[in-house]
Amino acid sequence: MAYVVERPKLSFAEKLYFPSILKGLKITLGHIIRLMRGRTKVTMQYPEEKWDASLPAHYRGAPTLVTDEVGRERCVACQLCEFICPPRAITITPEQIPTEDKWAKVEKRPREFKIDMIRCIYCGMCEEVCPEQAIYLRKDYAITGTTREEMVHDKKRLYELGGVREGLVNKWNELK
Amino acid sequence: MPQPLFYLFVAVMLGFGAAVVLLRNPVSSALSLVVSFAGLAALYVSLNAYFAGVLQVLVYAGAVMVLFLFIIMLMDIREEQRRKINKVAVVGGAALVVGFVVQLGGVLAGYEAGRKPLDRVPLQLAEAAEARRAVGNVSPGITADLERGTLPDTKLVGEALFTRYHLQLQMVGVLLLVATVGVIVISRREDRVVSGSGE
Amino acid sequence: MDWFLVLSSLIKISGFTFLVILPMVALCSLAERKVSAYIQDRVGPNRVGVPMTIFGAKKDFPLFGLIQPLADGLKFILKEDLTPKHVRKFYFWLAPVLTMVPALLTCAVIPFGSYLNIGGREVKMVIADLNVGPLFTFAIASLGVYGIVLAGWASNSKYPFLGGVRSSSQMISYEIALGLSVVPVLMVFQELNLGMIVEEQDRNGWLLLPLWGEGLSWQRWALLLPMGISFVVFTIAMFAETNRMPFDLPECETELVAGYHTEYSSMKFAMFFLGEYAAMIIGSGLIVTLFLGGWSIPFLPTAELAKTTWWMGLLHMGCFLTKVAAFIFFFMWVRWTLPRFRFDQLMRLGWVFFFELALANVFLTALILMIVKR
Numbered sequence A: 001m002a003y004v005v006e007r008p009k010l011s012f013a014e015k016l017y018f019p020s021i022l023k024g025l026k027i028t029l030g031h032i033i034r035l036m037r038g039r040t041k042v043t044m045q046y047p048e049e050k051w052d053a054s055l056p057a058h059y060r061g062a063p064t065l066v067t068d069e070v071g072r073e074r075c076v077a078c079q080l081c082e083f084i085c086p087p088r089a090i091t092i093t094p095e096q097i098p099t100e101d102k103w104a105k106v107e108k109r110p111r112e113f114k115i116d117m118i119r120c121i122y123c124g125m126c127e128e129v130c131p132e133q134a135i136y137l138r139k140d141y142a143i144t145g146t147t148r149e150e151m152v153h154d155k156k157r158l159y160e161l162g163g164v165r166e167g168l169v170n171k172w173n174e175l176k
Numbered sequence B: 001m002p003q004p005l006f007y008l009f010v011a012v013m014l015g016f017g018a019a020v021v022l023l024r025n026p027v028s029s030a031l032s033l034v035v036s037f038a039g040l041a042a043l044y045v046s047l048n049a050y051f052a053g054v055l056q057v058l059v060y061a062g063a064v065m066v067l068f069l070f071i072i073m074l075m076d077i078r079e080e081q082r083r084k085i086n087k088v089a090v091v092g093g094a095a096l097v098v099g100f101v102v103q104l105g106g107v108l109a110g111y112e113a114g115r116k117p118l119d120r121v122p123l124q125l126a127e128a129a130e131a132r133r134a135v136g137n138v139s140p141g142i143t144a145d146l147e148r149g150t151l152p153d154t155k156l157v158g159e160a161l162f163t164r165y166h167l168q169l170q171m172v173g174v175l176l177l178v179a180t181v182g183v184i185v186i187s188r189r190e191d192r193v194v195s196g197s198g199e
Numbered sequence C: 001m002d003w004f005l006v007l008s009s010l011i012k013i014s015g016f017t018f019l020v021i022l023p024m025v026a027l028c029s030l031a032e033r034k035v036s037a038y039i040q041d042r043v044g045p046n047r048v049g050v051p052m053t054i055f056g057a058k059k060d061f062p063l064f065g066l067i068q069p070l071a072d073g074l075k076f077i078l079k080e081d082l083t084p085k086h087v088r089k090f091y092f093w094l095a096p097v098l099t100m101v102p103a104l105l106t107c108a109v110i111p112f113g114s115y116l117n118i119g120g121r122e123v124k125m126v127i128a129d130l131n132v133g134p135l136f137t138f139a140i141a142s143l144g145v146y147g148i149v150l151a152g153w154a155s156n157s158k159y160p161f162l163g164g165v166r167s168s169s170q171m172i173s174y175e176i177a178l179g180l181s182v183v184p185v186l187m188v189f190q191e192l193n194l195g196m197i198v199e200e201q202d203r204n205g206w207l208l209l210p211l212w213g214e215g216l217s218w219q220r221w222a223l224l225l226p227m228g229i230s231f232v233v234f235t236i237a238m239f240a241e242t243n244r245m246p247f248d249l250p251e252c253e254t255e256l257v258a259g260y261h262t263e264y265s266s267m268k269f270a271m272f273f274l275g276e277y278a279a280m281i282i283g284s285g286l287i288v289t290l291f292l293g294g295w296s297i298p299f300l301p302t303a304e305l306a307k308t309t310w311w312m313g314l315l316h317m318g319c320f321l322t323k324v325a326a327f328i329f330f331f332m333w334v335r336w337t338l339p340r341f342r343f344d345q346l347m348r349l350g351w352v353f354f355f356e357l358a359l360a361n362v363f364l365t366a367l368i369l370m371i372v373k374r
Ligand code: SF4
Pocket: A063, A081, A084, A085, A086, A087, A088, A089, A090, A115, A119, A120, A121, A122, A123, A124, A125, A126, A127
């Protein structure tokens, strides 16, 4: 059905604009006053106030490597994460575990494990793809550096950030 | 006014006046004219004629020339081409200028009151105020200003315009009004297009 | 030559322009951002302070971001100053100067204080005590349009050009309303000297607040209506003249990129920016002087006292600056409240509404004056 929208008839006061202008001014002044009196919620003042305490459990921060409860590095250098990583932030140099080592049956471990944090997009693909549950996204988000080299996390740094993660995969456990 | 200032402003006025003719970019010419006007305004001010000086800037530099500039820009007039100099015109023009200067010199030489330097003729403000009081003190504002020792040039111009030259002022006003109406009538396009149907 | 006069004038010129107007311009840019932030429920710049950590201290002094203008200025200076190949060089360089200079020149006739008693001599706190005050400001302000027009034309590209054309037509149109709306005021004061106008208001009540002295008479109250109309028209025309928000068509971002200063960068852009703020400050100063009693303190006629004591003059200056600051706040408040006009609406408003209103107001004032005075 055709429907004709009636043009609204403006009264004299409305045609003058001034009443509505004054109304608008009143509203904006209200905003100023409310903000000055601290009644308005404003943006968090970041470096002073942080939301670390209220980060959700699924927060995706910096990807890190973890060791298990006995101090073994979990990563077996399968390089799955390197290949899935969309921006190719991960570079792994695998090596063989020497036969005299306690964990020789694991066969492979990363000699070097680098994640370029300038490239990383915090997508969490690496965490998802890892068969060993060795790589995890932690809650660190303020990753800064003054040079490009500093922004590349090496193995040492990754384990530092990651720490120990217990449970989950036990397939290399002696008792099993 | 100190002599050097006078010569400075005269130089500005004449120099930029010449630039109006000599420069080939129309925008440059128009702006030179503005500067020339400013020099003229400064000369007016130096003669204590603040009102005339300000009006010179307000009306000519501020309004008329802006419109000129506007038109020049909108029509996008290009730089003039260098033309062959017409010898007859140049000679004729020069003769005209010489004739005018000679005439001006003749008139000024015969102007006795002009021989006295201006700074030796003090403004007799108090006397003027007394004289005004004697004839009935028509506009007390002017008298008060005179007694305070300032020259109320704006008020004097206003008084002259609206009392002595009232009729002439009105006539000029009507003339301008007629001209304006005429322009509007002429420039109005025939309203053949029915509104809403587009061109 | 009177050395005292020369010296005091020099001090007044340099003091008022460089120590009052220019810092105020800088602070205005901060205030604008703060006001806009507060209206939009944000915090605004609150970081830049004294960087004490550079000198090895533990903490910076944030100072509520008061140093922000300095940081902005530094940013402008450090930015690359680009002159596009296709511009007309000379005018491209001239235009920013032509917007800044008239804005600063107009402050010459605005009385920013009453008298200051220096060593027994009373010095009038105005740079040039002219008898043509308002006319002078209009004359110089009307030159400000050259800067914008030239910027638009010299940039030699379409958006700046449209901006320049718009601004000149807008300025010319609203100059008429501006000039006509001030006529009734001058009719009431019978005076063109801004200093005298303020002294009159000091004695007999502000034009819009006749509550003491002779202002309490019914004649002044009868004049309140035309004066109110004058005030409204003058203020709105002033908004248009300074290209402030509801009338900022010469540089409206949504249509013209950045209007007449699209091609400008670095310090040259900053000149436009500063010129606009300077014009706004002077405009506020003029409105305060004409309608809101300039430097006078409400209910206390104190002009005579300022001639003999030194502190009264300073108090008057403070009073003037406070009023101007309040009016600048009003400018900003309006900017962040109202949307922009369409260009035809703007022209209609100027020519059909304000022009007629101001003209009718002149006759209304004359009529009331005739009835009241006889
Ligand atoms: S989070 Fe995504 S981008 Fe970052 S390293 Fe893992 S897979 Fe690559």
